[in-house]
Amino acid sequence: MSLRTLSIVLVGMVVVFSVLSLLIISIKIYSTIIIKFKNRNSNSDKNSPKTNDVQRIEVAETTSVDTISTAQNGLNPELIAVIAAAIAAIMGGSSDGFKVKSIKRIGHTTPIWNVAGRNEYILTKL
Amino acid sequence: MWQDFVNAISDLIQESGFANLTPLHLIMITIACVFLYLAIVKKYEPLLLVPISFGMLAANLPLGELMHPELWDTSPIDYGAVLHEGGLFDILYLGVKLGIFPPLIFLGIGVMTDFGPLIANPKSLLLGAAAQFGIFGTYLGAMALGNFTEKQAASIAIIGGADGPTAIWLTTKLAPELLGPIALAAYSYMALVPVIQPPIMKALTTNKERQIVMEQLRPVSKTEKILFPIVVTLLTVLIIPSAAPLIAMLMLGNLFRESGVVGRLSETAENALINIVTIFLGLTVGATASADKLSQPGFGLKALSIILLGLIAFSIGTAAGVLFGKLMCWITGGKVNPLIGSAGVSAVPMAARVSQKVGQEANPQNFLLMHAMGPNVAGVIGSAVAAGVLLSMVG
Numbered sequence: 001m002s003l004r005t006l007s008i009v010l011v012g013m014v015v016v017f018s019v020l021s022l023l024i025i026s027i028k029i030y031s032t033i034i035i036k037f038k039n040r041n042s043n044s045d046k047n048s049p050k051t052n053d054v055q056r057i058e059v060a061e062t063t064s065v066d067t068i069s070t071a072q073n074g075l076n077p078e079l080i081a082v083i084a085a086a087i088a089a090i091m092g093g094s095s096d097g098f099k100v101k102s103i104k105r106i107g108h109t110t111p112i113w114n115v116a117g118r119n120e121y122i123l124t125k126l
Numbered sequence: 127m128w129q130d131f132v133n134a135i136s137d138l139i140q141e142s143g144f145a146n147l148t149p150l151h152l153i154m155i156t157i158a159c160v161f162l163y164l165a166i167v168k169k170y171e172p173l174l175l176v177p178i179s180f181g182m183l184a185a186n187l188p189l190g191e192l193m194h195p196e197l198w199d200t201s202p203i204d205y206g207a208v209l210h211e212g213g214l215f216d217i218l219y220l221g222v223k224l225g226i227f228p229p230l231i232f233l234g235i236g237v238m239t240d241f242g243p244l245i246a247n248p249k250s251l252l253l254g255a256a257a258q259f260g261i262f263g264t265y266l267g268a269m270a271l272g273n274f275t276e277k278q279a280a281s282i283a284i285i286g287g288a289d290g291p292t293a294i295w296l297t298t299k300l301a302p303e304l305l306g307p308i309a310l311a312a313y314s315y316m317a318l319v320p321v322i323q324p325p326i327m328k329a330l331t332t333n334k335e336r337q338i339v340m341e342q343l344r345p346v347s348k349t350e351k352i353l354f355p356i357v358v359t360l361l362t363v364l365i366i367p368s369a370a371p372l373i374a375m376l377m378l379g380n381l382f383r384e385s386g387v388v389g390r391l392s393e394t395a396e397n398a399l400i401n402i403v404t405i406f407l408g409l410t411v412g413a414t415a416s417a418d419k420l421s422q423p424g425f426g427l428k429a430l431s432i433i434l435l436g437l438i439a440f441s442i443g444t445a446a447g448v449l450f451g452k453l454m455c456w457i458t459g460g461k462v463n464p465l466i467g468s469a470g471v472s473a474v475p476m477a478a479r480v481s482q483k484v485g486q487e488a489n490p491q492n493f494l495l496m497h498a499m500g501p502n503v504a505g506v507i508g509s510a511v512a513a514g515v516l517l518s519m520v521g
Contacts, residue, residue: 002269004276005265005266005269005276006266008262008265008516009262009263009265009266011519012258012262012265012515012516012519013258013259013262015366015511015515016258016508016511016512016515017255019361019362019366019511020254020255020504020508020511021251021252021255022361023361024249024252026361027244027245027248027251027354027357028248030350030353031245031248031346031350034347034349034350034353035347038347112490115490115491116490119490123479123482123483
C-alpha cells in the first residue's frame with residue numbers, strides 16, 4: 001500500500017466531511033436568520049391594532065394554543081387546528097357549541113392485521 | 127446460372143453476421159440476455175437495465191456497425207473520425223464521453239428531489255458523508271489488489287456512491303475502458319439495495335436502537351428551500367470546482383422545483399428530458415461492453431473483481447453510515463435511530479425505503495422514511511463531492 005493511496009483516502013474523506021460540515025453550518029445560519037426574521041415579522045403583526053374581528057380571534061387562538069403546546073408534548077398548533085377543524089366539519093361546519101379542552105393520544109387499538117395491511121399498502125405506494 | 131445462384135447465396139452467408147459470430151460475441155449476447163431477464167422478469171432497475179442490456183446485445187452483433195470501439199481507443203480521440211465513420215451508438219456516445227448526459231440526468235433528479243428533510247435536520251449531511259467511506263474504502267481495496275491503475279481504482283470505488291450518473295461521469299473521465307462493467311455493477315447493486323443492506327443494518331444495531339422513534343421534523347419554509355440550492359452550489363463549487371457539472375445541474379433542477387416560477391421547465395426536466403437522456407445513456411453505456419474488450423487478456427478477471435469490489439463498496443458504505451448513526455444516537459442521548467444512517471449511500475429513494483422497512487419490522491408504529499430521506503439526499507451531494515475530489519486528485 002503506497003503512501004499516496006493512503007493520502008488520497010485520508011484527504012478524500014477529510015474533504016468530503018469538511019465540505020458537508022460547512023454546508024451544515026451555512027444551512028443552520030441561514031435557517032436561523034430566516035426563522036428569526038419571520039418571528040419578528042409575526043410579532044410586529046400581533047402587536048399592531050386589529051380592526052378586523054376575525055383576525056383578533058385568530059391571534060387569541062394562537063396564543064392560547066401556544067401555551068397548550070408547551071404543556072403537552074408532540075402537539076403543535078397546526079395539529080390542534082386540524083383536529084379542531086375536523087370536529088367543526090363533522091359537527092356541521094360551525095365552530096360554535098364545542099370547545100377543545102384536551103387532546104390525548106389513545107393507545108394502539110387497531111387490530112395488528114389492519115396495521116400490517118395498511119403498512120404494506122403504504123410501502124407499495126412509496 | 128445455378129453456379130451464380132450458389133455464389134450469391136454463399137456471398138450473402140459470408141456477409142451475414144452468422145459467419146462472423148465468434149464465441150466471444152455469444153458470451154456477450156448471453157450476458158446481455160441475463161441482464162434483460164433481470165430487468166424484465168425480476169424488475170431490477172428496469173428503466174436503466176433494459177436500455178443498457180439491449181445496447182450490449184445490439185452492439186455485439188457482428189457487422190451491425192452500431193458502435194466502433196476502435197474509434198474510442200485512440201488517444202487523443204479523433205472526433206472527426208467519430209463523426210465521419212461512427213455508427214448510431216458512436217454519435218450518441220459522444221454525450222457520455224463528453225460528460226453531458228450524467229449532469230443532465232442530475233438536472234432531472236434535482237427537480238424530483240425534496241431537500242426539505244435535509245434542511246429541517248442538517249446534521250443528516252454527516253450521515254451522507256459517513257457513507258462515502260464505502261468509496262474510499264473500496265479505493266484502498268482496489269489498489270491493494272494490484273491489478274488496477276489509480277484511475278481505474280477510483281472509477282471502481284465510485285460504485286460505492288450508489289449513484290449511477292456519478293459513477294458513469296467519473297468513469298468516462300478516468301477509466302472509460304471499464305465503463306461497461308462499472309455501470310452494470312453500479313445499477314445492479316442499486317437494485318439490490320433491499321437485499322444487501324438489511325442484514326448489515328441488523329447486524330450492527332440492537333433491537334432497542336432500531337425501535338427508536340425520532341422527533342417530528344420541523345416544517346421548512348419556502349425561502350429556506352429556495353436558498354438551499356444557491357448556497358450549496360456557491361459553497362461546493364467554490365471548494366471543489368471539479369464537482370461543478372454534477373452539483374450545479376442538480377441544484378439548478380432543485381431551484382426549478384422550489385422557485386415555483388418555472389413550472390414548464392421543471393416539468394420537462396423531470397419527465398421528458400431525463401427520460402430521453404436515460405435512453406441514450408443506457409443504450410450507449412451498454413454498447414461499450416463489446417466482445418473485443420473481453421478478448422483482451424485479463425479483462426474477464428477485472429470485470430469479476432469490479433463486481434466483487436462493487437459489493438464491498440456498498441457494504442462498507444452501509445456499515446459506515448449505520449455506525450455513524452450509532453455514534454449520533456449515542457451523542458444525542460438516543461434521539462437518532464441509527465437505521466437512517468444506511469440511507470446515506472444515496473440510491474434515492476430505495477435506501478430510505480429500506481431504512482423505513484427495517485425500522486418498521488422492529489416497531490410497527492415507527493415512520494422513519496422522512497428522517498431517512500435527509501441522509502439519502504445528502505448522500506447524492508456527498509458522492510458528487512467525493513467524485514469531484516477523486517477527479518481532482520487522481521485525474
